[in-house]
Amino acid sequence: MGQVIAAATEHGHDDGHHHHKETFVTKYIFSTDHKMIAKQYLITGLIMGAIGILMSVLMRMQIANPEQPNVIFEALLGKWAPGGVMDPNIYLALVTIHGTIMVFFVLTAGLSGTFSNFLIPLQIGARDMASGFLNMVSYWLFFLSSAIMISSLFVELGPAAAGWTIYPPLSAVAKAMPGSGMGMTLWLVSMAIFIASSLLGSLNYVVTVINMRTKGMSMTRLPLTIWAFFVTAIIGVVSFPVLFAAALLLIMDRSFGTSFFLSDIYIKGEVLAHQGGSPVLFEHLFWFLGHPEVYIVLLPALGITSEIIATNSRKPIFGYRAMVASILAIAFLSTIVWGHHMFVSGMNPFLGSVFTFTTLLIAIPSAVKAFNYITTLWKGNLQLNPAMLFSIGLVSTFITGGLTGIILGDSTLDINVHDTYFVVAHFHLVMGISALYGLFAGVYHWFPKMFNKMMNKNLGYAHFWLTAIGAYGVFFPMHFIGMAGLPRRYYTNTNFPYFDDLADTNQLITYFAIATALAQLIFVYNFVKSIFYGKKAPANPWKSNTLEWTTGDKHIHGNWDGPIPHVHRWAYDYSKVNENGEYVIPGQDYTPQHIPLQDGEEEMNH
Amino acid sequence: MTAFLIILIAALFVIALWQISKIVQLGKSPEANGADGEIANDADNNRQGKYMLYFVIAMYVMMIACFIGYQDYFLPDAASAHGAEYDSLLLLTTVVIMIVQFLTQALLHWFSYKYRGRKGQKALFYADNDRLEFIWTAIPVVVLAGLILWGLFSWNDIMDVDKHEDPLVVEVYAYQFGWKVRYSGADNTLGDANVRFIEGANILGIDPTDADGKDDMVATELHLPVNRPVVFNFRSQDVLHSAYMPHFRAQMNVVPGMVTKFSFTPTVTSEDYKSTEFMTEKVRKINEIRRQKSKELEAAGDVALDPYEFEYYLLCNKICGASHYNMQMKIVVESEEDYNKWLETQTTFETTLANAEN
């Protein structure tokens, strides 16, 4: 192995690089180094995640023991839980902010922001992002939007509470609910800033991948992680502006008397002047982002697992071309399926048929990806590190959650399960839990690169198994209460005696949710402790092929101390053998990307 | 059954914890020193691979237990004409996806176990196989195409509100936080309406100058004659709501500023539905739960719960504000005769206005 790394440094001296003197502020706060920015994203995302998960636990406690006093509510919610009994408005606020935080702040910024930033330059062989400055601005805008979102929890009438989908008129008319006053204003401002941050980030990723690949790193030699981040960024650039427009129009309707989304409204004894707008228009605009958003969350996780599964199986990823094609197909199709959230919105039923059809189409590349992962495991030599377990877990939840999508994507079947807990179960498994597993897998795998330390593997195993059991324990039974027709976003189900026999199951789900949330403390402990006291990481702990493991262990702005290595092969030459059955590099079951083709070796013509 | 499940799952959790404490113990062995100690070794691979196998077995047990334990959670047979087809499609789809679920999860976890890493084991360099990939692209295409085609035919049929001859036209009106129904009266035509006409007794904003509206009747319960197609016109006064009638497999959002429509034919009267075996058993169970609960409540000095009798209901299924969780309306499906008798007791809009003036 030593010999291999030495080989890297012998390449041409193409671009020299200077080191600037760094102060604490430029190194840790206003850093333009993509690695530091990645860590900032990660830590901010994890803190937001802790808040989001805590909120979900509060909701689950209310569902398990509806309208019962609870000291935890009293302590955490204060005036929102008079006598310890949760107020219905604050339940809806928790639903809303939990959903917003998890989707945007944790799984868009925390997952994609972290790993796109960290891995794109390192894996394509670049010294940094195309624009380090814009990258820094992107992070700080994200930070600002997080701060505003959190501050909205403290306004007089409470935070936004119209659901993460903020459908008007509920979100537009302050009289409709307390959260639609100042709380909603802050939500919109926060999201507008978030979108700006995301666009800056995405443009940077796209430009970097297109322009800054090292010599030999053709698009078809890119690791699948980079393909995933690249395409995710493109989807973001295409769809986030539409949400921005929707938010802007909503702000106009709220504050300047326009009527984009409002018409014929009589509320609290008064007719509003708005005339001629349509809430359905908002739904279209929202889901034009909202559905691609699901893939913005998911594709990076799938990219990360592709890399981790190949490395730890000691095998090439099966069907590299098909994987890339699937990513592209998913990206394209994801922009034309949004209507499957709107089958019963009152839009023309013919459109419903069209969206059912496109939704069927997107199931196909998703299925191909799942099959390819399974085949990659076949006849491997699986190194079951925690990152690998989370990756396998992702494939499992992705299949379970994806399959129920076939019910929801069928316009006929959606009629009776739309907006029930069946939907909640479906999207939590397929996007929430799967993407979260991707995030964890990424952290366990690249922690050595990020912090030069190893995380404790046994704590990692404990974290995985408790989370895996807990996640299915929460979300599998949830399908069945959904099948009973239990609506989501209900503060309590006690007004429908028909649902009385679901109460046990709701309690069971809550126990699992609490246990799973507590299991995350193992991760927090492991993460923090390993940063300071972890064992020093070797240069390439997982014996991986990609370029990030060739930088050596010094963390410098510019990544490679010497020249940037050139690339001579794809990223998946694991266990490749010569005609005589011997590994390409004798005694070593992997051949990193910067190693030139050996005598008589043929390049994988994938 | 649920109690059994809870115990089973609690047991699984305890076993997991116990195993984990064992691993953590093992992790302290001398071999764990140095960074290599944090990378999976043969012993880890062996152990984790086995856990993968146990996990998938436990998962199968859980899935089967859920299907058995929760079978009475599934909604009973549909009480509407299109509902039977809906139920068959749902059943077929569920069977298909559960088969796929069982097979793929088995492969995924079996491979994770079977090929767990061992020193000296050589992975197979296997990067591509066009034939295989073609096959597993084609299979989902065919299966999905079948399911979706069936779905699309039903969808077009269900959503075509103009297909019925002589349907009953009914308006369902939503507001924060309740429902009203407007019957179109003898002319079977709803009078024009707009929120701008809302005033005093005219709570639904019916246009007082429109002749069609004079014989309209506003009610607080939805009564429907059995076996007659109904076309619902939905209208909202304030925010989005969704009219969800789960037992009829019917749902449509209610959107301020526009009229949305849905139609179905109720086929089972409330009386008949109540007395099905499924429903009597379900209601018995629910009342058992309510009795238990009442005992606790009374012990704490609270009022006991009323015993439950099943009635069809319509509930709000789109977040609409603080009392979204309690926005419901009773539905009664009855014989034509009973329906007409009930209708006679309702007041027409004309009379309502006249009364209000006195």
Ligand code: HEM
């Ligand atoms: C411990 C794990 C989690 C638990 C126990 C949990 C629980 C819940 C609950 C109880 C709801 C309210 C359901 C409703 O009434 O509609 C909810 C909604 C939601 N959750 Fe989670 N959740 C978890 C993790 C996640 C993750 C990882 C995501 C990331 C995608 C997520 C995204 C959402 C979204 C988008 C909503 C919908 C919010 C809305 O209805 O406006 N959750 N969750």
Ligand SMILES: [Cu+2]
């Ligand atoms: Cu979607």
Ligand SMILES: [Cu+2]
């Ligand atoms: Cu409502």
